[in-house]
Amino acid sequence: MALNYIWIAFFIIAFLVALFRLIGFYFRDFFADSLGIIFDKADAEVFSKIIQSIFDMAETSVTISIYLIGIMTLWLGIMKIGERGGAINLFSRAFSPFFKKLFPEIPDNHPAMGSMVMNFAANMLGLDNAATPLGLKAMNELQSFNNKKDTASNAQIMFLVLNTSGLTIVPISVLALRAAAGAENPADVFVPILLATYFATIIGLVTVAIRQKINLLNKVVLAYLGGISLFVAGTILYITNLDPEKISMVSSLAGNFILFAIIIFFLFLGIRKNINLYETFIEGAKDGFKIAIQIIPYLVAMLVAIGIFRASGAMELLIGGIKSLVNLIGFNTDFVDALPTAIMKPLSGSGARGMMVETMSTFGPDSFVAKLAATFQGSTETTFYTIAVYYGAVNIKKTRYTVTAGLIADFAGIIAAIFIAYLFFH
Numbered sequence: 001m002a003l004n005y006i007w008i009a010f011f012i013i014a015f016l017v018a019l020f021r022l023i024g025f026y027f028r029d030f031f032a033d034s035l036g037i038i039f040d041k042a043d044a045e046v047f048s049k050i051i052q053s054i055f056d057m058a059e060t061s062v063t064i065s066i067y068l069i070g071i072m073t074l075w076l077g078i079m080k081i082g083e084r085g086g087a088i089n090l091f092s093r094a095f096s097p098f099f100k101k102l103f104p105e106i107p108d109n110h111p112a113m114g115s116m117v118m119n120f121a122a123n124m125l126g127l128d129n130a131a132t133p134l135g136l137k138a139m140n141e142l143q144s145f146n147n148k149k150d151t152a153s154n155a156q157i158m159f160l161v162l163n164t165s166g167l168t169i170v171p172i173s174v175l176a177l178r179a180a181a182g183a184e185n186p187a188d189v190f191v192p193i194l195l196a197t198y199f200a201t202i203i204g205l206v207t208v209a210i211r212q213k214i215n216l217l218n219k220v221v222l223a224y225l226g227g228i229s230l231f232v233a234g235t236i237l238y239i240t241n242l243d244p245e246k247i248s249m250v251s252s253l254a255g256n257f258i259l260f261a262i263i264i265f266f267l268f269l270g271i272r273k274n275i276n277l278y279e280t281f282i283e284g285a286k287d288g289f290k291i292a293i294q295i296i297p298y299l300v301a302m303l304v305a306i307g308i309f310r311a312s313g314a315m316e317l318l319i320g321g322i323k324s325l326v327n328l329i330g331f332n333t334d335f336v337d338a339l340p341t342a343i344m345k346p347l348s349g350s351g352a353r354g355m356m357v358e359t360m361s362t363f364g365p366d367s368f369v370a371k372l373a374a375t376f377q378g379s380t381e382t383t384f385y386t387i388a389v390y391y392g393a394v395n396i397k398k399t400r401y402t403v404t405a406g407l408i409a410d411f412a413g414i415i416a417a418i419f420i421a422y423l424f425f426h
Helices: 002-035 046-085 087-102 111-124 128-143 154-164 172-180 186-212 219-240 244-272 277-311 314-329 336-344 349-363 368-379 383-393 402-425
Strands: none
Touching (some): 046 172, 046 244, 087 244, 111 154, 154 186, 172 186, 172 349, 186 402, 277 349, 336 349, 349 368
16 A cells, blocks of 8 residues: 555656646746745756656666566576475475574464574575565464464564564675666676675674564574674675775676575585476576566566656656765765665565666666666665565554564665775665
């Protein structure tokens, strides 16, 4: 529902701003003294630009979707091999001791634990098709021992917040869209996304743990968090000691190496399980084709709306206002043009995707703004959508502090993405 209002608002606001600019062109002398600021951007061609933007963005949407067919087909084929080869089960076994400490109210040997860990594993691997059914299954199993059926339990809140923090190891769609937009090194955002999503997840975890009085100083928890945190700290320390021109090269090299290593690892798992790699790849690839085709209407809807919003001058006014506020604080304002993606992400994945694509189209896929927008897109999840779907599946109406904790995690991911993008790309 929220996305419906946002989409309509793009059109209405664009029309009103364009109307003001048109009136300002013909009456700028008359209004110059009293309303000069409003009509500074007067433009007689504003409606022509809006219509041209409609056609351009519709064409761009289809062009990207066609290119996306190949990328999504390839990656979902590879991911299907990993899934059949046991990648999710490996992740489940690796992280099960950690999650037992985060969900103390879950009875021993309860099936909810297995479903949750497998859901997180699928999310980390970018297997959205597998993650959602596993997540819904986990919510139903958590609901089975929830004493207040209309109210979210502690375990359900922790599960949802960790989901909405969006920890992802392989951000397939982001890399695919960057490749479709013609980025020189689509994977150069891989490490920044990994770091930013880590901070979002940690802050979400700590927020809920404090509220639920979960002891994060437990030796098992510290072992997991400490190990990951040391890796992240080491990565940031290493990057900060590099020359600026080498940082992007290292990020790209690391991202491409890790991605190809994952492919080889999945193939190895498939060979070990003695599955038919070719047929399994084809099965997953078919899903990739369907998803790429299904994306077209959503991409057209959002890109056209955003294109109208920008062509009317409304985006310029919004970004200009934010830049003025940032300037007052004394910060560099280069990141502000990427903020629409960050603002949209908690509300709508397709909306944020459209924002990111439009940003790449406007500023170029290899610009700082485009890389930051991609980092925003990969560093958090669609908080409101995830909460609505997962809680809706088990008829929970009282979500308690789920939204607050989820948005805190989103905000942490946004702040981390900005600082990390400056470190890697500025």
